[in-house]
Amino acid sequence: MNDFVFVSGRLSLDLAGTLLWRRSRRIELLRRPDDLRRWTDQAGLLDAPGPMDARALWRVCRLREAVYALIRGWPPAPASDMEVREALAEVNEAARLPLPRHQLDADGHLTRTGSVDEVLGAVARDAVDLLGGDEVARIRECLNEDCTRLFVDLSRSANRRWCGMAECGNRHKVATYRKRRQQEAR
Numbered sequence: 300m301n302d303f304v305f306v307s308g309r310l311s312l313d314l315a316g317t318l319l320w321r322r323s324r325r326i327e328l329l330r331r332p333d334d335l336r337r338w339t340d341q342a343g344l345l346d347a348p349g350p351m352d353a354r355a356l357w358r359v360c361r362l363r364e365a366v367y368a369l370i371r372g373w374p375p376a377p378a379s380d381m382e383v384r385e386a387l388a389e390v391n392e393a394a395r396l397p398l399p400r401h402q403l404d405a406d407g408h409l410t411r412t413g414s415v416d417e418v419l420g421a422v423a424r425d426a427v428d429l430l431g432g433d434e435v436a437r438i439r440e441c442l443n444e445d446c447t448r449l450f451v452d453l454s455r456s457a458n459r460r461w462c463g464m465a466e467c468g469n470r471h472k473v474a475t476y477r478k479r480r481q482q483e484a485r
């Protein structure tokens with residue numbers, strides 16, 4: 300069963316989205332090492348990722364927060380903004396870690412192997428590629444004010460508003476509909 304959502308269009312943003320509602324209730328989705336194992340599996344990063352331990356979880360959550368701080372604060376103001384600069388250093392360091400090893404056999408079967416280092420490496424590399432590339436101008440935060448999920452708006456008209464219809468778009472539609480019904484009933 301897939302219990303994590305991957306709607307951000309980028310691995311690093313999807314990881315940042317595993318802490319939901321950051322300005323209010325702060326719902327942590329990566330609570331236990333096994334949550335990280337399932338996220339890694341569902342993200343398609345590694346085939347059959349092995350068990351993760353508490354340290355692996357701590358490292359991934361730490362990188363996640365550095366990625367979030369970096370993206371929210373990007374680009375850092377000149378000669379200040381220590382938090383964003385520290386986050387940048389941390390993400391750059393993780394971007395030097397190895398990436399998952401992809402191997403193809405003669406039957407066309409792809410295997411992806413690695414451990415937590417490769418997970419960190421892949422997330423950090425995605426974040427630096429994102430901020431250093433053209434898509435940086437398309438990073439948005441979901442318009443649902445409780446939802447703090449980030450995504451890359453790749454729609455042709457560049458007017459995507461929600462992280463996902465199932466997550467926030469439909470909720471907004473229902474709320475608007477209810478409001479209209481209430482107004483009509485008066």
Ligand SMILES: [Zn+2]
Nearest residue numbers: 441446462467
């Ligand atoms: Zn949302």
